[in-house]
Amino acid sequence: MQPRPVHAAHAGTYAGDVSPQLAWQWLQSGEAVLVDVRSDAEREWVGFVPGAVAVAWKQWPGMVLNPRFDGAIQQAGAGGRKLVLLCRSGVRSIAAAKRATELGLEAYNILEGFEGDPDEHAHRGFKGGWRHHGLPWRQN
DSSP states (O other), rough: OOOOOOOTTTTTTTTEOOHHHHHHHHHTTTEEEEEOOSHHHHHHHHBOOOOEEEOEEEEETTEEEEEEEEHHHHHGGGGGEEEEEEOOSSSSHHHHHHHHEEEHHEEEEEETTTTBBTTTTSSSBBBTTTTTTTTTBBOO
C-alpha cells in the first residue's frame, strides 16, 4: 500500500495531516519525531509506539490540559525537528499540532490515530489506526 501524501488543507493552523504509513516512513528515515499526545493511562493500558516521545495533551483523570505541554513539545521539536503527533483517533493530535504550530514548531497530525475509528460494535482497532496498519507498537 502506497502511503497517502501530506494534506495541506490546514495551512496556517498546523503543517497538515499524514497517514500512519507516511509518519512511520518519516520516523524510519530520521525525518521526524513521533510525539504521542495521549494520556499516560492510555499509553499504559492500550499500548504505545516504542521510541515515541510521550507528551500528553490532556491528562487522566478529568482529561484536563497538561500544564507542561508547551515546554515538553518545544523540547521534542528542538533544533527544528519535524513532529508527527499521535492520539487515539486523530482528534486531540489536531489540537496539539495547532498549539505546537503556535509555538513555532512544524507539527503534523497522524490520521486515524493509534486505534482508529469505532466499528459498528463501537470497538476501536479494526477500522484504521496505527495498530490496524501493522506498524510497530507494544503493550505492557
